[in-house]
Amino acid sequence: MVDSILEDVLAQFHQAADQMGLDDRYREYLTSWKTVFQTQFPVEMDDGSTRIFHGARVIHNAALGPTKGGMRYAANLTIDDVKALSMLMTWKCAIANLPFGGAKGGVVVDPATLSLGELENLTRRFTSELEPIIGPDKDIPAPDLGTNAQVMAWMMDTYSMSHGYTIPAVVTGKPVAIGGSEGRFEATGRGVLYLLEAQLSRQGSVRGKRVSVQGFGNVGSVAARLIHEAGGIVTHLSDRFVALHNPAGIDVPGAYAFAASGHNLKEWHEQSPDAAEIIAPEDVLTADVDILVPAAVESVLTGENAPRVRARLIVEAANGPTTMEADAILNERGVTIIPDILANAGGVTVSYFEWVQARQYLHWSEAQVNEELRRILDRAYEAVVTAAANNGHPISQRAAANRVGIERVTEAARLRGFYP
Numbered sequence: 453m454v455d456s457i458l459e460d461v462l463a464q465f466h467q468a469a470d471q472m473g474l475d476d477r478y479r480e481y482l483t484s485w486k487t488v489f490q491t492q493f494p495v496e497m498d499d500g501s502t503r504i505f506h507g508a509r510v511i512h513n514a515a516l517g518p519t520k521g522g523m524r525y526a527a528n529l530t531i532d533d534v535k536a537l538s539m540l541m542t543w544k545c546a547i548a549n550l551p552f553g554g555a556k557g558g559v560v561v562d563p564a565t566l567s568l569g570e571l572e573n574l575t576r577r578f579t580s581e582l583e584p585i586i587g588p589d590k591d592i593p594a595p596d597l598g599t600n601a602q603v604m605a606w607m608m609d610t611y612s613m614s615h616g617y618t619i620p621a622v623v624t625g626k627p628v629a630i631g632g633s634e635g636r637f638e639a640t641g642r643g644v645l646y647l648l649e650a651q652l653s654r655q656g657s658v659r660g661k662r663v664s665v666q667g668f669g670n671v672g673s674v675a676a677r678l679i680h681e682a683g684g685i686v687t688h689l690s691d692r693f694v695a696l697h698n699p700a701g702i703d704v705p706g707a708y709a710f711a712a713s714g715h716n717l718k719e720w721h722e723q724s725p726d727a728a729e730i731i732a733p734e735d736v737l738t739a740d741v742d743i744l745v746p747a748a749v750e751s752v753l754t755g756e757n758a759p760r761v762r763a764r765l766i767v768e769a770a771n772g773p774t775t776m777e778a779d780a781i782l783n784e785r786g787v788t789i790i791p792d793i794l795a796n797a798g799g800v801t802v803s804y805f806e807w808v809q810a811r812q813y814l815h816w817s818e819a820q821v822n823e824e825l826r827r828i829l830d831r832a833y834e835a836v837v838t839a840a841a842n843n844g845h846p847i848s849q850r851a852a853a854n855r856v857g858i859e860r861v862t863e864a865a866r867l868r869g870f871y872p
């Protein structure tokens with residue numbers, strides 16, 4: 453049985469709060485959600501019928517600034533998931549030292565079942581419903597599972613048209629042609645590589661390491677490609693449709709180029725069957741590799757499979773891929789986990805750069821974006837490993853990351869005070 457991600461995220465919070473001796477009033481404040489906005493709205497479908505969709509935007513905490521977080525389109529999305537993911541965004545932004553609080557939102561829908569026109573109608577109507585919540589100084593959406601740069605373009609346009617002028621800073625992750633940032637599309641996957649390099653700089657490098665990547669969407673595909681380019685050997689790779697294995701290393705650039713033209717890994721394998729053998733999806737998680745990168749969805753590492761995980765280093769590219777139970781087992785077994793709120797902070801960090809550029813009508817080069825990204829993530833990594841050393845009583849990177857995040861948000865709340 454997989455626990456709800458909300459239970460796990462709250463349990464992690466309380467664990468860190470206990471270790472820190474956090475004052476009860478902040479404990480209660482930080483386990484409250486500032487705004488939970490839910491809406492049911494109609495969308496006209498291609499066949500002339502009307503369907504009602506359920507959408508939400510949850511703002512967890514705004515002590516550090518305007519709130520930031522993705523918009524997820526998924527058939528199994530629940531309000532508890534959105535609450536959990538918004539809390540993770542609060543800690544993630546704080547750990548990266550961004551001037552943002554945490555939020556998350558989404559619509560209960562499988563976007564693959566919609567035509568492009570229906571997806572646009574849904575996005576525009578949902579954005580109209582969000583009018584009182586979002587804004588460039590208030591709450592700034594971005595892509596997440598099931599959404600992309602095109603969805604952000606529609607959101608930006610809908611919001612802008614209702615205000616009568618273009619407001620590019622209302623969302624991030626837009627196409628570059630309309631004010632998106634260079635490097636934003638790749639940022640989460642690139643951040644995964646940077647964190648991996650920061651971790652391995654103490655024990656060699658990515659070169660020659662065997663890696664298993666679960667997920668071949670925006671995050672997993674870019675992470676796999678950049679790890680391959682850095683000399684890592686991606687022996688296991690999977691998406692929603694197939695899991696693949698090649699002990700000599702999968703042709704990641706080939707798979708990436710094929711996927712970029714709108715295909716999945718199963719179709720790539722059908723086209724080049726000799727490139728890899730098909731394995732059971734679960735085997736990607738328990739593969740005999742040095743590094744495991746879960747880059748798909750939450751709660752995939754569980755109490756059931758954690759004892760069989762063979763990688764000694766896990767980099768959580770997805771949000772919440774490890775249940776509390778699995779986390780305890782993996783810690784006990786001495787497996788190092790770079791936690792989601794640190795490992796995948798590259799996305800929101802370049803979102804911050806995009807927001808800064810939009811507000812200044814400036815355009816940074818990709819080299820500048822990547823250089824600044826590395827600087828911010830290196831600093832975040834240092835803060836977390838310093839907290840993990842815990843004056844000679846080491847704690848896990850997850851516990852340390854939670855502590856850094858909670859400390860920074862609590863400090864902001866304390867300085868600001870509760871008003872009125």
Ligand code: GLU
Nearest residue numbers: 521522594596799800803
């Ligand atoms: N959806 C991404 C995340 O979970 C990015 C959020 C953002 O850029 O605001 O971190």
